[in-house]
Amino acid sequence: MxxxxxxxxxxxxxxxxxxxxxxxxxxxxxxxxxxxxxxxxxxxxxxxxxxxxxxxxxxxxxxxxxxxxxxxxxxxxxxxxxxxxxxxxxxxxxxxxxxxxxxxxxxxxxxxxxxxxxxxxxxxxxxxxxxxxxxxxxxxxxxxxxxxxxxxxxxxxxxxTIKDGGYIANAPYGYEKTYRNKKPTLKIKEDEAKIVRLMFRMYVEEGAGCQMIAETVNAMGARPRRSDRFGRSSVMKILKNNVYIGKIVWNQKTHLRKGSGKTIAVSNPKEKWIITDGIHPSIVDEELFEKAQEIFERRHHPPSYTGRVENPLAGLIYCKNCGGLMQRQVMNRSPEPYLLCQKKGCVVSSQLPMVEQAILRELARQLRELRAKQRPEQQTDHPYAQTLDSIDSEIRAAKKQLDAICELLERGTYTPELFLRREASIKERLAQLDSSRREFAAKLSVKPAAAMSERIEEALRLYPTLDAQSRNRLLKSILERATYYKEKDWKPAQFQLELFFKPLYL
CATH class of the missing domain: 3.40.50.1390 (Resolvase, N-terminal catalytic domain)
Structure with a gap:
C-alpha cells in the first residue's frame, strides 16, 4: 500500500x-x-x-x-x-x-x-x-x-480597443480581419466590397428594393458568409451597417444568460450604443450611406423582430411552386400586408388578410363535413368490426410465420438466401395488413371526427378575439402546413390553398 x-x-x-x-x-x-x-x-x-x-x-x-x-x-x-x-x-x-x-x-x-x-x-x-x-x-x-x-x-x-478604433468582432461581408499597430481591425476584401458598393448604388440611385438587390447579386454569383444566398434581410443589414463608412457601433445588444444556460440577445436603445471612428478603411462614402438611411426612413419596411409574431400565418404557408416559405411584407401604397414568395417571379402574391380568410373558410367547410360524418358509435357486430377481427387474426398468423422461419434458419433448414426471401414476403404482407387495418379502423371509429370537429369549432370561435401571435399558435395547433399557388392572370381573391392537418385523430 x-x-x-x-x-x-x-x-x-x-x-x-x-x-x-x-x-x-x-x-x-x-x-x-x-x-x-x-x-x-x-x-x-x-x-x-x-x-x-x-x-x-x-x-x-x-x-x-x-x-x-x-x-x-x-x-x-x-x-x-x-x-x-x-x-x-x-x-x-x-x-x-x-x-x-x-x-x-x-x-x-x-x-x-x-x-x-x-x-x-x-x-x-x-x-x-x-x-x-x-x-x-x-x-x-x-x-x-x-x-x-x-x-x-x-x-x-x-x-x-473599440474607442481607439479597433474592430474585435467577426469581419463583416466586404472585409477581412487584420492588425494595425497591434490593434485588431479590418481590411477591404475587394471581391466582396464591389458587391457592397453595388448594393448601395442600386438602392440609392436605381430605387431597387432589398429583394431585387438580393436576386441581382445572387445571379452574379455572390455568396454571403454563412448561407448559400443573399436575402432581403441580409441586404438590409448591410445597407444599415455603419462599418462600411469607417464607423464602429458597439453595445447594440445585451446578452443575457437564462437559468437553463442559454444566452439571449436583447436590443439596446440607440442612446446606449457606442459609436466611434474606426481605423479601418470605408467601402462607401458617407453621402451615399446617409442617402440610403433617408430612403429607409421614408419607405415602409416590415418592423424588426420584437419578440412578437406580426404574421398570423408565419411558418405555415409554403409556395406550391418552389417549396419556399411564404413571408409577410408591407407594400408601398397598400393598406394591407401581402403574402409573397421570396423567389423572384415564382408565384403572384396576394393580400395576407385574403389568404387568412380563405383558411378560415376552409376550416369552416371541414367542420361541416366532419359533423355530417358523425353518427352513433358502431356496435361490435358491424361489418367493419368483423373485418378488423379477421385482419387481426391474419396479422397474428403472419407474425408467427416470422418466428417460424427464424427458427428454421437457426436449425439450418433454411439457407440465408431463402430466409431473406421469405422474410421480405411476410413483411410485405404485414405492411398490407397494417394499412388495411388503419383504413377500416378509421371508418369504424367516430371519436376521431368528433375530436377534430371540436378542435376546429373552438379555433373558429376564439380566432376573432386573438392577436396575431395567438392566432398563429392556434392555427399551428391544427395545421401542419399549407401550400399556396396563384397565376399572373388570376383575380386578386383567386388563388389555390391546400391545407395539411395535424394527425389529431391518429
Missing part, C-alpha cells in the same frame, strides 16, 4: 480531471496543456501508489467558466454523486471551477455529500474536515474574485 502526500494510506478508485485555465499559457493549444498536466498527475499518482485507469480521466477540451458549458465536469459530478470514486485528482482546486458562487456550491456540495476527496500535488482536501472545508471555501472565494478581476480587465480592454 502506497503513501499519499499527507503520509497516510493511499486512496483507491481515483479519477483525474484535466482542464486548462487562464493561468496556463494562452498560446499553447488546449490538447498540449492537458497532455502536460496528465503526465504530471500520472507521475504524482505513480509516486504515491495510486492506480488510475484511462477511463477515469476526464479531459475538458471546451472552454467556458459556466458549469453547464463543461460536459466533462457534469459527467464527473454525476459519477462523484454515485460515489464511484474515493478522490478526484487535479492540478489545483481552481480547475474544478471558479464560476458563480452557486455553481461552486454545487460542485463542493456534491463532493462533500458523497465523501469524495479532492487531491492536488500539493494537498488532499477532505470536505468532512472543518479546516479543509474552510480552506476550500476561502480558496474558491479568492478564485471568484480573481475571475471577476480578469473579466473586468478584459471588458475594459475591449472598450478601450
Amino acid at each position: 502506497g503513501k499519499n502526500q499527507k503520509g497516510g494510506s493511499c486512496i483507491a478508485n481515483i479519477a483525474i480531471y484535466l482542464r486548462k485555465s487562464r493561468a496556463d499559457d494562452a498560446d499553447e493549444p488546449v490538447e498540449e496543456t492537458l497532455e502536460r498536466h496528465r503526465k504530471t498527475l500520472l507521475e504524482f499518482a505513480e509516486k504515491n501508489a495510486l492506480a488510475i485507469s484511462e477511463q477515469n480521466i476526464y479531459k475538458e477540451v471546451v472552454s467556458g467558466d459556466a458549469l453547464y458549458a463543461r460536459p466533462e465536469m457534469l459527467r464527473l459530478l454525476k459519477d462523484v454523486e454515485a460515489e464511484k470514486f474515493n478522490a478526484v485528482l487535479c492540478m489545483d482546486i481552481d480547475r474544478l471551477g471558479r464560476g458563480s458562487m452557486a455553481e461552486q456550491g454545487i460542485i463542493l456540495e456534491t463532493f462533500k455529500t458523497s465523501g469524495t476527496k479532492i487531491m492536488t500535488p500539493v494537498k488532499t482536501v477532505d470536505l468532512d474536515n472543518d479546516a479543509d472545508e474552510d480552506y476550500t471555501e476561502f480558496k474558491t472565494f479568492l478564485s471568484r474574485q480573481e475571475l471577476k478581476m480578469i473579466k473586468r480587465r478584459l471588458k475594459a480592454g475591449t472598450q478601450r
Whole structure:
C-alpha cells in the first residue's frame, strides 16, 4: 500500500480531471496543456501508489467558466454523486471551477455529500474536515474574485480597443480581419466590397428594393458568409451597417444568460450604443450611406423582430411552386400586408388578410363535413368490426410465420438466401395488413371526427378575439402546413390553398 502526500494510506478508485485555465499559457493549444498536466498527475499518482485507469480521466477540451458549458465536469459530478470514486485528482482546486458562487456550491456540495476527496500535488482536501472545508471555501472565494478581476480587465480592454478604433468582432461581408499597430481591425476584401458598393448604388440611385438587390447579386454569383444566398434581410443589414463608412457601433445588444444556460440577445436603445471612428478603411462614402438611411426612413419596411409574431400565418404557408416559405411584407401604397414568395417571379402574391380568410373558410367547410360524418358509435357486430377481427387474426398468423422461419434458419433448414426471401414476403404482407387495418379502423371509429370537429369549432370561435401571435399558435395547433399557388392572370381573391392537418385523430 502506497503513501499519499499527507503520509497516510493511499486512496483507491481515483479519477483525474484535466482542464486548462487562464493561468496556463494562452498560446499553447488546449490538447498540449492537458497532455502536460496528465503526465504530471500520472507521475504524482505513480509516486504515491495510486492506480488510475484511462477511463477515469476526464479531459475538458471546451472552454467556458459556466458549469453547464463543461460536459466533462457534469459527467464527473454525476459519477462523484454515485460515489464511484474515493478522490478526484487535479492540478489545483481552481480547475474544478471558479464560476458563480452557486455553481461552486454545487460542485463542493456534491463532493462533500458523497465523501469524495479532492487531491492536488500539493494537498488532499477532505470536505468532512472543518479546516479543509474552510480552506476550500476561502480558496474558491479568492478564485471568484480573481475571475471577476480578469473579466473586468478584459471588458475594459475591449472598450478601450473599440474607442481607439479597433474592430474585435467577426469581419463583416466586404472585409477581412487584420492588425494595425497591434490593434485588431479590418481590411477591404475587394471581391466582396464591389458587391457592397453595388448594393448601395442600386438602392440609392436605381430605387431597387432589398429583394431585387438580393436576386441581382445572387445571379452574379455572390455568396454571403454563412448561407448559400443573399436575402432581403441580409441586404438590409448591410445597407444599415455603419462599418462600411469607417464607423464602429458597439453595445447594440445585451446578452443575457437564462437559468437553463442559454444566452439571449436583447436590443439596446440607440442612446446606449457606442459609436466611434474606426481605423479601418470605408467601402462607401458617407453621402451615399446617409442617402440610403433617408430612403429607409421614408419607405415602409416590415418592423424588426420584437419578440412578437406580426404574421398570423408565419411558418405555415409554403409556395406550391418552389417549396419556399411564404413571408409577410408591407407594400408601398397598400393598406394591407401581402403574402409573397421570396423567389423572384415564382408565384403572384396576394393580400395576407385574403389568404387568412380563405383558411378560415376552409376550416369552416371541414367542420361541416366532419359533423355530417358523425353518427352513433358502431356496435361490435358491424361489418367493419368483423373485418378488423379477421385482419387481426391474419396479422397474428403472419407474425408467427416470422418466428417460424427464424427458427428454421437457426436449425439450418433454411439457407440465408431463402430466409431473406421469405422474410421480405411476410413483411410485405404485414405492411398490407397494417394499412388495411388503419383504413377500416378509421371508418369504424367516430371519436376521431368528433375530436377534430371540436378542435376546429373552438379555433373558429376564439380566432376573432386573438392577436396575431395567438392566432398563429392556434392555427399551428391544427395545421401542419399549407401550400399556396396563384397565376399572373388570376383575380386578386383567386388563388389555390391546400391545407395539411395535424394527425389529431391518429
